[in-house]
Each structure stands twice: as C-alpha cells, then as structure tokens.
Amino acid sequence: MCQVGHLDPSSHQRVLMKTGLILLIIGHLNFITGALVHGTVLRFAVDPRDAISLQYAVANAASVVSALLTISCGIAALVLSRCLAPATLKWAVFALSASSSLGCLSCLLGLAVSIGLTLSSQGRTLLAPCTIADVALAPVSRECPFDPTRVYSSTLSLWAISLLLDLMEIIFGIRCLLLTLDLLRLGRCCGRAHWRKVSLRADPAENPDPRQCLGLLRLDSVETARL
Numbered sequence: 001m002c003q004v005g006h007l008d009p010s011s012h013q014r015v016l017m018k019t020g021l022i023l024l025i026i027g028h029l030n031f032i033t034g035a036l037v038h039g040t041v042l043r044f045a046v047d048p049r050d051a052i053s054l055q056y057a058v059a060n061a062a063s064v065v066s067a068l069l070t071i072s073c074g075i076a077a078l079v080l081s082r083c084l085a086p087a088t089l090k091w092a093v094f095a096l097s098a099s100s101s102l103g104c105l106s107c108l109l110g111l112a113v114s115i116g117l118t119l120s121s122q123g124r125t126l127l128a129p130c131t132i133a134d135v136a137l138a139p140v141s142r143e144c145p146f147d148p149t150r151v152y153s154s155t156l157s158l159w160a161i162s163l164l165l166d167l168m169e170i171i172f173g174i175r176c177l178l179l180t181l182d183l184l185r186l187g188r189c190c191g192r193a194h195w196r197k198v199s200l201r202a203d204p205a206e207n208p209d210p211r212q213c214l215g216l217l218r219l220d221s222v223e224t225a226r227l
Helices: 009-045 051-082 087-121 135-140 148-206 210-226
Strands: none
Touching: 009 051, 009 148, 051 087, 051 148, 087 148
16 A cells, blocks of 8 residues: 555544634634634724725725635545545645735734734724714714724734734644645555556566567577578
8 A cells, every 4th residue: 555654545634624613613713713813803993095994894804815725725624535536636735825815824923913013003094983072971972983992802803813823723723734745645656656557567568578579589580591
C-alpha cells in the first residue's frame, strides 16, 4: 500500500473528516459574528465620506466572505473524506483551502487595523450616528439608533472573537491544504506503482530468450551457406 507522510488512505479519511467538521463549525461561528457586528453597529455607523467607517465595513464584509469560503472548504473536505478517488474533488478542496487561508489572513490584518483605529479614536466613529452630546442620556433618546454605552465594548469583543476565529481558520485551512497535497501525491504514487506492475508483467513477453535469438542466427547462416 502506498503511504505518504506516514498516513495511509484510511488515516487521511479520518483526519480530513475531523478537519472538515472543524472548518464547518468555525466558519459558521465567524459568519454569525460578522453578521452581528454589521447588524447591530456598522449598518448605522458606515458613512461613505468617512475613511475609517469604510474600513470597518470592508474588513467586516471580507470577514463574512472568508467565513463562507471556510464553510465551503469544510463541506468539500467532508465530501472528499467519504471518497478519496476523484482528482477533481481533490483539486477543488486544494483551491478552496488555499483561498480560504489567504482570505482569512487578509481579514485578520483588516480586523487588527479596525481594532487599533477604534482604540486610538476611543470609538468616536462608532458613536457618530448619536447626535447628542451626553452619551449617558442616549439610551433614553431617539436620536441614537443603538445603546452607545455598550457598543464600544461589544464591538471590540466581537472583533476580538472574529480575530481568534480567523486565526483558527488559517491554521485548519493550511492543515486541509497539506492533507490535500498528500492525497495528490498519494494518487501519483499509487499510479506509478500500478504502471510499474503492468510494465513488469509485460517485460517477459516483449523480451525474447537470448538462446532463441542465437538459434535463429544459426539457421539464417546455414540457409545463406546453402545458397
């Protein structure tokens, strides 16, 4: 049996199934976190004329897209764990895991910038929709679409959770990528082994016995002498 990376196909199936389940769960959690941030804060705070609020929106949207890529990668890895034969499915998992890891890396950097900007500005961009001066009176006023006394800490907490989830997505996405590479090498190894067996079986029929060749040469020489 062909083995690559000290794993046989049955071990690949178990590891791929676990990795796919983890990616599926993490992707859903990250998607829910991004949707909460957008639904509770960013849909009120985004201003096209403000560069910081636009950065918030782009980073959060990229986080949601990367979560969808991670979910797709997890589903494809689960399907591949059930059947390791299709090469097209292997390449699909390879492409999804690579794009998911790169997307999560960019989201991780974008969320880190968002957290840094929010801490440096003390959340003034998040509180821009509130037009009253006293934040303590905002919860009882209709001039603020949300509760500003908790939006600063809640948004930072959700961004920190999303940052941690993106880091986990990168780790398990790279793990899925390496497993898929091993499966691609495993398929080539088994293909070469099968070709060698076929060629070895065909060699005795294709290569004649040297004694038969010598007998044919003697027969040709006798017939030439008679002529």
